[in-house]
Amino acid sequence: MISGCSGGGKSTLLSELERRGYAVVAEPGRRIIAEARAGDGRTLPWIDAAAFARRALEMSVSDFEAARGLTFFDRGVVDAAVAIVATGGDYPAPVIDSIRYDRVFLAPPWPEIYVNDEDRRHSLDKALQDYGRVQQAYLNAEYAPIMLPRDTVSARADFVLSQLRV
Template identity: 40%
Template sequence: MHTCSCCTAGPRLVVFTGGPGSGKSTLIGRLGLFASEEAGRAIIQDQVAIGGFALPWKDVELFAELMLSHELRSYRLAASREGTVVFDRGVPDIAGYLRLEGRQVPAHVDAAARSFRYHRTVFVAPPWPEIYENDAERKQTPEEAERTYASVSSAYLDYGYELVELPRVPVEERVAFVLRHLRRA
C-alpha cells in the first residue's frame, strides 16, 4: 500500500454515500463546509455536452475510469486544504458501482480504495422513495437506487469503514445530526 502525504489527510475528509435520489447532495450543500462535487453527475454532464461515450448507459468501464480519475483529483485537492472537506461519494463508491453492474473491480480501483482513505465514519443515505426524483443525470429507477445503496454500503464496509445511516428527516434535522457526529469525531 502506498502512502503519500495526500493520503494521510483521511481523518478530516468525510464521505456521504448511498443510492441516488436519497438527499445526499442537498444535505452536503447545507452543511456550510467545503465540498467536492459528485464525480458521476459531473462526468455525465460533461460527456452529454460533448457527445462522449463515458456514460453509464454506454460504457460502464470507461465511466468508472473517469470517476476514479475525478475522485483521486478531488481527494488531492481536498488534502491540500485546511479543515474538514466533505465528499459527495468517494473512491469505494466506484468499486460498489462496478459490482452493481456485474463487473470485476480492477486491481487499480481496489488499490485506490485501499490507499486513498477518508474519515473512518461514512454517512450513508438510505433509499427514500418519498423524495426520489429522476433528472437529466439520474435515470435509475427507485429499485435501482435501492440496489445502488446496498452495493456501495457493502463496498465501504469491505474497505473497513463504519457506516452511519442518515435519518429520513427534513434536511435541517439531517444537518444537525451530521454536525453532532462530526463534533464528536
C-alpha cells in the same frame, strides 16, 4: 464522505453544508455527465458504463488529493469501485486502501423523495440494488458507516456536524 442510496438526499445535504460555509465536493457522476455532454458523450453511463465508472474513480482520487481541511464529499472511491465491479472490471483495492475518508455517512433509501431527472434515469429498484452493493462495499473496506436520519435537510446537517463535533 456522504454516500448511500441514489435519490436519498445526499446532494441536498451537501448544498446545506456548503451554505453553512463548509467545503464540499459535488458527486462525480453528475460532473461526468455534464463533462460528457460538453464533449463527445462517450462516458455517459447509459452509453459506456465501464468508461463512466473508470472516470468516476479518476475524478474521486483527484477530488480527494485536492481537498484541504474539513471537506464533505458526495460519493467517492468506494462508490466508483462498486461501479467498476458492476461493469465487469477489477476491484481497485490499492486505491481503496490508500484513500481513506475520516467518516462515512450513508443516506438510506427514501422512496418518498426519490425522483428521476435527466441525469438520474434508473429506477428506484435499481437504486436499491446499487445501495446494497455500496453499503456492503463500505463495510468490506472496513468503514463503520453512520446512517443519516430521514429528517429535514437542516436536521440532517446538524446530525452530521454533531457526529464530527464541529
